[in-house]
Amino acid sequence: MFFICTLVFFGPAAEIWSFVRGYHHFMETVLHVPHPYSARAYYFAEKLVVFAIRAYGILTGIQLWKIRPGAVERAKRFLTIYFAYALVDYLMGIIWLALMTPEGLRHLALSNFLSGNAYRAPLSATGYAAIWYAYLSKSARVRSTFFENAQGGEIPTPKAPSAATM
Secondary structure, three states, X not given: OHHHHHHHHHHHHHHHXXXXXXXXXXXXXXXXXXXXXXXXXXXXXXXXXXXXXXXXXXXXXXXXXXXXOOHHHHHHHHHHHHHXXXXXXXXXXXXXXXXXXXXXXXXXXXHHHHHOOOOHHHHHHHHHHHHHHHXXXXXXXXXXXXXXXXXXXXXXXXXXXXXXXX
């Protein structure tokens, strides 16, 4: 249930909070870059991708909550996408600084980026994805809850109690 809450509630809320909190700082920073329109386009494209990934996470969480067939595979796919995005985003930050920072400041900007807190996002995404992927792969509870019938690929529905058992 905690994993489902991170997918449906906590993750999207944290992302929205991060966007609201970081937007003002970003707009102040973008005034000082040589290509402000490119920086804005990159920022909003990045946020669009993040929100799309979070929307997929919400869909995945709802599917897990409702114990739908294929929900575990969808959750593993979400975790893989989430992990890959965190790594690509980190690398794109490095590439962005290398391409958009004036040559005289490039070394300092890259040094600050690499020694700063930028590594925390891919590191936490790696931990989150690894822990939950392992849980979804190895947990007996997940196997018993999401047992799929080999014949029809559907989850067996519980039988209604009969009058004799009541």
